[in-house]
Amino acid sequence: MITLRGVRKDYGSEVSIGPVDLEIPRGGITALVGPNGAGKSTLLTMMGRLLSLDAGSIEIAGHDVTRTPSKRLATVVSILRQENHFVTRLTIRQLVALGRFPHSPGRLTPEDERHVSAAIDFVDLRELEHRYLDELSGGQRQRAYVAMVLAQDTEYVLLDEPLNNLDMRHSVQMMQHLRRAAEELGRTIVIVLHDINFAGHYADRICAVKDGQVVEFGTPDEVLTDEVLSRVFDTPVQMVDGPSGRLAVYY
Structure with a gap:
């Protein structure tokens, strides 16, 4: 389990992340979604100890990420940043x-x-x-x-927008690889995604982030609704039935 308690990151008087309280269960894929600048990548990089906290604590499998020796933490959690x-x-x-x-x-x-x-x-x-x-x-x-x-x-894998620069076919293949990693290798994957439909199709849980706060957390059926998505993205969104499941349509 990944547990965030009162996590906060300040970027001056007008921009801040948190405080965030969140529990991400062990196993499966959890997708972090939300508009640009919502704080998704910041939360992920704090989980991976690539960014310090200004307040609060984060534990991964019982290990405090700010106190656990780097060598030990690196056998528990791995992270892929957006830019490499x-x-x-x-x-x-x-x-x-x-x-x-x-x-x-x-x-x-x-x-x-x-x-x-x-x-x-x-x-x-x-x-x-x-x-x-x-x-x-x-x-x-x-x-x-x-x-x-x-x-x-590592059991816990953190990925910051791994679909960046991928076309549709390669994005599908990447998500299929990650789905297999969760199911066949027993990985707990937390991934930042921009595509709501990929999140809905491949993730077990979705965490919606807006203005530095977690505003919704649950299964795709619970989070991917017209009301929630329209509120999170500040634009009309409608969920429709597609050939392989529910799809988000922006208009």
Whole structure:
């Protein structure tokens, strides 16, 4: 479980996040949704200890993220930021191997190599594993970063807009990979998404954020309603029945 108690982040007198109280259950996919600037990415990066708290506490699987030693926390939770840039020229396999650093900070062991290969296979990049990142398409590169996070082999995985720069087909494939990671690998995935329909189709729970506050939290059926979405996004939204489930339509 991920527990936030009185979490707050201040950005001056006019902008702040929180205070937020939230409990994200273990298992499945929880999607953070909301308008731009709502505070979704800020909440996620605070959960991953990439951003300090101004007040409150966050616990992941009973570990206080502000007090747990980094080496220990890195075996519990992994995080993929929205922007990822490596100056060093790396192949896919070299990048994914970085995910094993919390476990083997020096030379990779046979067990590490097994995790690296499994993560690469999981996102269907085995045929490209020796290709350099700058030789890949945006979708292939994004899958490689997700493989790096999966190779870290943590139960809790935090992803900040992993569908950025992906077209429709690759976005679907990415969400299918993450759905499998939750179901087959037992991962607890928290993901920031902009596409409400992807959230509704693939997530088990949805956390709607607006103006730095959690305004709704529940199942897709509970959160994805005309009234809630119109209020969260300040624009008329209607849920309609589609061939594969309910869809949000903006008008």
